[in-house]
Amino acid sequence: MSAEFVFATAQYESGDWDSAPLLPANIIDTIARYTEIPVAPTGVIVPLSDARLFRYPLVYLTGHLPVRFSDAERTNVRAFVDRGGLLFVDDHNHDIDGTFHKTATEEIARTVAPLTELPNDHPLYSAFFKFDGPPTTSHELNGWGDNLVHKHLLAVQRRGRISVLYSNKDYSSEWNYHPDNKRFLSVDNTRFAVNLVVYALTA
């Protein structure tokens, strides 16, 4: 077991948990590019119902389809956040009327606690790069989903720390590309992922 950061993607029994297969490698590249945080070169996929979930205190969960945790998943997720883990959930539909959003938020409320808006001056937005709030994605206004620019992320906080971070921004689409293609961007759109990882590792 090494002390390096391992990017973990949650696998759950319902839905399409693997809808952003290129995202982990891209985020790992971003972490290595901007920080000295030792990071594992490849991510892992961890079933929410498996005890291995607790080895990865930051877990990313996404999908398009309805989310309904099994009892084992629910028990594990509850214990995971109780112990200090951070679950980052991103709505791949970026649609507040979509099935993922409705079911995922309901499931989070049932398993952990109801989500509330995260203030845009939260330390998450200044953990590494400075943001005035959640960075807008090109996919929010692409004609799919609700065509809204979501001004806030949602979160469940415990003891002053984020336990569950929920996004309607569709970072899963925004960051789901091969890392080499960053060179075509004038501004790296994955920088917010650095904030997310640094916040998880330091707050």
Place this chain on the structure above:
Amino acid sequence: MRSPRSRLEIALRICAFGVIGWMFGQSLRPNAGVRVEHARAAQVSAQLPAWTRQSSNVALHVDLDAAPDAWIVDWLAALRHSGHAMTWSGSPPALALAADAVAGPFGSVHVAVAGPDGAMIHLRDDAGPLDSVRVSTMGATVTTPGVSGDLVAIAGAQRARIHSPDSVQTRAVVVIGDAGWEGKFVAAALEERGWPVIAHFAVAPSVAVSQGVLLPLDTSRVAAVIAVDTAVQAVASSLEAYVRSGGGLVIAGPAGSSPALATLRAGTSSARFTPTALPGDTIALGATGFYPVASLVPGSIPLERRGPKGDIAVAARRVGAGRVIQIGYDDSWRWRMTGGASAEAAHRVWWSRVVASVAYAPGPAPRADEGTAPVANLVARLGPARAARSVPFASRTVDQKILMTIALLLLLGEWASRRLRGLR
């Protein structure tokens, strides 16, 4: 025919020699004639006024199954100093009690009791029972969340009492390291236990995430520094002075190999020991490995050993006025996250105790009064236990002085009378 004055002189001389002879005879007599008054422990307090009115020719003896209250011992000691032969017998259990405020946010009190091996000691305060411990190898320790009023230890009929220590002011704990799970969860655990935490995590060259103001390191605001890894180099210039002035330092895992801590560490940090762990194993502290502390510097003491070769996992030392504890563990967060049902709470408590063990916490010196070790106080004031007759009767010395004075006055009167009428 002798004159009346001559007869008086002869009488004075006879009386003087009579007194001297009586004194000589008294000195040859055994002590059997000394009157000894006895009292049992329960009767002593009621007996004291009567004993105080007694002639000092009466010896006093007390049978004790427990050391009496301090005021009774004081009274008995006063009687002894007033000329009474004072003895006591019995074998009250030797009990001693000490209490120190634990540095930390909860106002806990660390209680140490000494007593006969195997004795059951009950602890209580003014509010009621606190705990009970069985003494092993002459002592036992308990950490209790708080004490109301006086703390009392009870072993059979013996009681020891101490005033509860004043709580200490809680200062901040600095957690310094690279951004990672260990530092994050150490800081979280301490915050959850109520410690004010100043966190400083290096993220990139010249970039660090800080919570609170790191410098200056000063005992007026920082109780302890936790070096999670070699990133402690960032405060190397002021760390040694801070520790020598009384600050606490926790060196965790790989931080033991940091050059910045070369003069402060308890020993060198060896190559990481990694035991074989099966996927289904329950993770506990150190179950995934640790950095053994080797080559202890003089004055360091090993506190915990583990592994097949008994490697040192925890060691401690003093540096100047400060305390340093070196912990080989580098991934206690795994214990918290993947351990058993109570691992999260145990992780919190463990880290809080580690910090409290070195934290700078000035406070009033513990008051050790006569109630904290009643049997020791009894022996100090009245001497060791012994039978009543084995003691020399101290008051006899006073009587002999009086008698000697009388004899001298008689002889002086006889001599003066003779000289005044012209005889030699």
